[in-house]
Structures are given as structure tokens and as C-alpha cells.
Amino acid sequence: MRTETRVNGITEGRISQQLLLFFFPILFGTFFQQLYNTVDAIVVGQYLGTEALAAVGGGTGTAINLLIGFFTGLSSGATVIISQFYGAKDYKDTNKAIHTAMLIAILGGIIILAVGILFTRPILELIGTPEDVIGLAEEYMRIYFLGSVFNTVYNMGAGIFRALGDSKKPLYFLIVSCVVNIILDVLFVGFTDMGVAGAAWATIISQAASAILVIIYLRKLDSDIKLSLRHLKIDSSILRNTLRIGLPTGIQSILYTISNLLIQANVNAFGTATAAAWAAYGKLDAVYWMAINAFGIAATTFVGQNYGAKLYDRVRSGVRISLAMGAVITLFLTGAFLLLQDKGLMLFTSDSEVLSIGVEILLILVPTWITYMPIEILSGVMRGCGKTLIPTIITIVGICGLRALWLEIVPAIRPTLLSVFLCYPISWIITSAAIIIYYYWGDVLPKRKKV
16 A cells, blocks of 8 residues: 555654755745745835834734734644654544644634734734824734635645645745735835735735645645545544644743733834834844744654654654754854844835844844744754643743743833843743753653663
8 A cells, every 4th residue: 555655754864864854945935934024024115114114014013923823833733743643654643633734724714814803903002003103004914814814724734744744845835925925015015006005915915825825735645645625624632632732832922922012012112213123123033033943843843753653762863953953053144144234124224223223133132042042943842742831831931921020120220222122032041941951851752761
């Protein structure tokens, strides 16, 4: 039977090679995904000005991630379940998990659409969006949320392909949709009077393209695991396990985003120029985020399949290699951005005041990226093992709780940008230490038997 002759490189191939083969498509895929909002920001900033840039970046992006991030965290549970079943060569349950995951994606997109449109204005008011920006930000977000189902279907489908060991197809889908987004951005914003609405519609249409490609190719998988739209249904046992693994991650994502919204509220208090500088820096910061996030995703799939196959020593080796690779890419990007400074920020704005503030933010945060790296990779490892509750608690306390406490006390005593942004490295250092301790001395992997 064909399913018995599959060769799975993730559980059988050379570890470093498999991680890199998996990592680079995820990295480039995440890069093209980030290009959605980055292209919006470049086109809007250059054609429509500082207020429009602040409207489509910064707090707007963070507010959108409040909902999209929760679903992405929740869907990680489905990815882990699928990777473990596939690694154990249980193709019947792999098929059930795929159909359950896609129905969750569709229902999740509908819920995000309703909640997003209903609470757009209150969220923007809550984070203190400047008066000259809030109208544009609300217009952008309400249109953006209309494409929620396309967003969730693509993200879940990409997670399914990665769980099966295929990180290339999500990359190809994103390249297509990103090209569509760039063309429509320039057309809708640069050559019409659609304003920020044009950027939002361009994003929706491009996301629809990626979602359609996901569905087409899931239907072309091997017959024992391929997607059949007629057979979409939720398996209660798989749903429980998906929620057990994914719900803590989703809650963590919400609280993580809330902490960033608190930071955004503090940033907004410094005025529109600072909000625009933070939005521009955020696009550069996303370059590092997508690189280290790609290692986290690669670690989740690698560990998930090997954990399902009970290859625990292979998991341990994969963790060591992932951490080493993460450190190398972190140090490389840190050096590159410190050398570039305002050169990268000039992609988004030519306003000298905004550039000056952006460089100040960059010099505070970029040198501290290395303190975040263990959180992303080891969290990905523990998701692959199905252990999410304790890492979630650690992150909630170490990042969300500590940041909230810091922002309540320190900026009130010393109201400077440095006082606001120091909450990042301090929370990263404490949380990284706790995550490392739990991974090495907790119950993540079965203990080696003494001989």
C-alpha cells in the first residue's frame, strides 16, 4: 500500500539539513506574509502621508493581531495534532484532524469578522489612537476584517502543509498573493482616491488568492489524507486535544497583544510623529520576528513528528541545533540593523522628525533581540511535545504581567521613550530564564533511562 512506503525526512533525515530545508521556505513565506502590511505601509506612507501611515501600522496592526493572533495560537494545536499523527504514520486520524482543522478555520474566520467589526472603534479608543488618525484607522480595520475567513483558511492550511512536512507550498501561495497585493496597492492607493480603504481591499483580495490555492492543493494530497469539502466535520476527540494544546497558546497570544496595546497607548501619548515612528520601526522589527518565528514553527513540526514517533533523542538534538541557528541569525540581523539605522526607516517615511524618533527606538530595542530568541524556539519545541500550559503561564506572568506592572509605574516616574521600551528586554530576560529552566528540568520530554 502506498502509505506504507512513504519516506519521512523529518523523522529519518539528517537533523540540521531537515531543519534548514524546512526553515527557509517558512522564513520566505513569513517574509511574504509580512509584506502584506509592509507594502500597505510603504505605499500609504509615501502617497498619503504620516497620519495615514500611523492608521495602517502601529496600533492598528497590534489591534488586528489581538483577534487574528488568538486564532493562529489556537490553530497551532491542530498543527501539533496533525504532525504527531503523521509522524506516527496514523493516516486515518491525520485525515480526521485535517478536516476538523479546516472547519475550525472557517468558523473561526466568521467569528473574527463579527467581533472585529463590532469592536474596532472601542479598541482604537482604548489604546488612545490620536484624533487625527482614528477615523482612518477605523476605516482600514473594518474593511480588513471582511477578509477574516480568507486569512484563517490560509493560515490553517499553511499549518497543515507544514505539519505534513511541506513548507514549500505555503511559500508559493504567498508569493502569488503578495504580487497581487503589491499590484493592487499601487493601483488602489497610488492611482485612485480610495485612500487607506484601497490598501485594505488590496490585502483582502490577495488573501483570498492564497486561501483558494490552499484549498485546491489540500484536495490534491494523497487519497488517504486529502481534503474533501463534503466531508468537513469536527471530530470531538481531536477538537478536545486541539483545544488542550492550542487554547493556552491562543490565550497567550491575546495577553501578549494586550501588553503590546498597553505599550502602544504609552507611545501614542507622545504624539502622531512618535506613533508613526513606532509603526515604521515595527515593520523592520518584523524582519527579525519572522526569522525567529520561522525557527519556532520549524521546531514545532520537527519535534511534533519525532515526538509522535517516540524519537526523543532526535528531539533533543533538534532543540540544540535550533537554538544554535537561532542565535546565529539573531546576531547577524542585530548587526545589520545597527549598521543601517535610518536607512531602513526611510522606506516608510521621509519625515525627519519621524526618522529621528525611529532611530532612537531602534537603538534601544535591536541590541536586546538575543534575549527573546530562547522564548520563541523553546516555546515551539514544547508545542510540538503538546506541552503548552506551563509555558503559557510563564509567558503570561513574565511578559504580560511584568510589562503591565512596568508601564503602570516607570513611565509615570520618568516619561521618556526609554522608560517605555525597556519593558521589552526586561520581560524577555526574565521569561527566557524561566522557559529554559522549565524545558531542561520540567516534564517536557521523558527522562533518559539509566543503564
